[in-house]
Amino acid sequence: MKKDKASNSKNTRRDFVKNTTLLSAGMLLPTLEVGAMANVFENKKLKLALVGCGGRGSGAADQALQADDNVELVAMADAFEDRLTSSFNNLSEKYEGTGKINVKEKNRFVGFDAYKKAIELSDVVILATPPGFRPQHFAYAVENDKHIFMEKPLATDVPGIRKVLEMAEVAKAKKLNVVVGLQRHYQENYLKTLDLIKQDTIGKIVSGQVYWNSAGVWVRPRKPEYTEMEYQMRNWYYFNWLCGDHILEQHIHNIDVANWFIGEYPVSAQGMGGRTVRTGKEHGEIFDHHFVEYTYPSGAVVASQCRHQPNTMNRVGEAFQGTKGSVVTNDAGIAKIVDLNGKELHSISNSEGHNPYQEEHNQLFAAIRNNETINNGEYGAKSTMAAILGRMATYSGKVVTWGEAMKSDLKLVPDELSWNTKPPVMPNEDGFYSVPVPGKTTVI
Structure with a gap:
């Protein structure tokens, strides 16, 4: 990401108030088994990881850092080093002297598999890459027992939707908190x-x-x-x-x-x-x-x-x-x-002073601290x-129809990706990409 893009993000999504009214909209569901809490609560310092360091991810990280007094950013991951560095520099500048930015150089991960290393170091993870990667990243975070904030949308194809729905149920069973960036639910x-x-x-x-x-x-x-x-x-x-x-x-x-x-x-x-x-x-x-x-x-x-x-x-x-x-x-x-x-x-x-973007994180961290659970995974996936x-x-x-669409096995996102992978769509000899044509394009 270029410097000016990151700076613009800092102005539009970072300068939000910390203290906003907590809303009881039926989103905080008390858990029955205190011992089943899969991660952290009470007064422990929460370790935050950011996966996807563009404007949206950087803004979400800033809001997470404002939502709780005892949280620190410890890991970052992005496909591009320049985008990660820009995000790190902007967040470090804002939180200089607070002790909230503690991302050692060895914990700044770059590449398609970078998300795994960042997630493994965290208690709470922010998933803000392009949405095609969301099902894979969400599944890994749930499998590793992390609390999650993830931006919408949650997939780009139906196989991805089915994976998110499956893992949302696993997260529910594990008592993991899952907040989705459909912020009107918090407005x-x-x-x-x-x-x-x-x-x-x-x-x-x-x-x-x-x-x-x-x-x-x-x-x-x-x-x-x-x-x-x-x-x-x-x-x-x-x-x-x-x-x-x-x-x-x-x-x-x-x-x-x-x-x-x-x-x-x-x-x-x-x-x-x-x-x-x-x-x-x-x-x-x-x-x-x-x-x-x-x-x-x-x-x-x-x-x-x-x-x-x-x-x-x-x-x-x-x-x-x-x-x-x-x-x-x-x-x-x-x-x-x-x-x-x-x-x-x-x-x-x-x-x-109410801001729903900030409220999402306020409620996420409050739920973690209070041994409660939020799980927005199902409605996020279905919307x-x-x-x-x-x-x-x-x-x-x-x-x-919804029924026939949900049976689709048409995958848009390849299972394995690297910088040498041929993307699933390619330009023609004139540099143009094939555009869907109603009446001809296969969608299921």
Whole structure:
């Protein structure tokens, strides 16, 4: 990672308040067997490892260090040395003199297998690599009895989803804490809104619209010295085996809110999408827009749209219509509920200083200290699957059911990777990558 990228991350995700209101949203589940606690609690110094040292991982490490007075970062791992070094330098600068950064040079691991060494040195691990690696890294952390914070999404293909669901059950049996970076579950205005929905304020939800429309994200230019593997790894967002397309990597947040508020996961999806603006060879194989219609077991239908097109309408948020009223939510901290005549019933906002990104870590470390358990693994995996289902629908142009999708053995991520591995997708002689074609592309 370049220095300016890391510095920008430091400004956007590190400067969060330490003390925020702890929410009791049913996420902290007391364990029954104190002796079954697989790792650490009470006053022991907690050893933290960071796997994935980009902006997201560095921000999560900073929040973890703020969440507990007796935690230290002891190991870091990344595919790229420059990205690890930049993250280490930024965190060291911020925490100079605190004793919270104790990552010896020998404990800064680089490469595809670096995650194993970092995880083995930790009590708590942050998993923030590109999501294609998440199932493998999560499984290793659970097998080694670590408490886990992992960023969304949790996989890019269905075999990965099945692995995450399997290991989430193992983590539950081991009483390991697993927090997933779907931070709206830790955000006050969403939690308060859900409470009102459960009180029948808007009646039964029958329809909804969820949005992630924005201008798009970064592109990192190809350099002559890059192998194809290094180029794709540095531009992971544009390759499905690493990212899963932006309907998964970003729009999962809004799809997850629909699943959460309705209390179900979709039974089917159909939709459309393509590339009309972001069409260069530097944009890999992903679409720049998706529109999906999700149908739920209750009969509710949710229209999902996400777009990466400059100079178009920006919107990130959700709206739901019920039999008695409707609700609008967004991550800016405001939610509104109105009745069928449009009269405002509730205006809901976050408390001053509340930050859900920080709250995720506050609750994770509080659970470890108090011998409680949080396990977000199942809903994290199923909301990831819902977004993959949407991608299957837009890429194929067909109606895809949850049941048939969950049986898919189509693997996007190779089992073994090295810098000499040929990536699963390759450019043609003109440098362009094959783009999914509705009606032709196989998705299951």
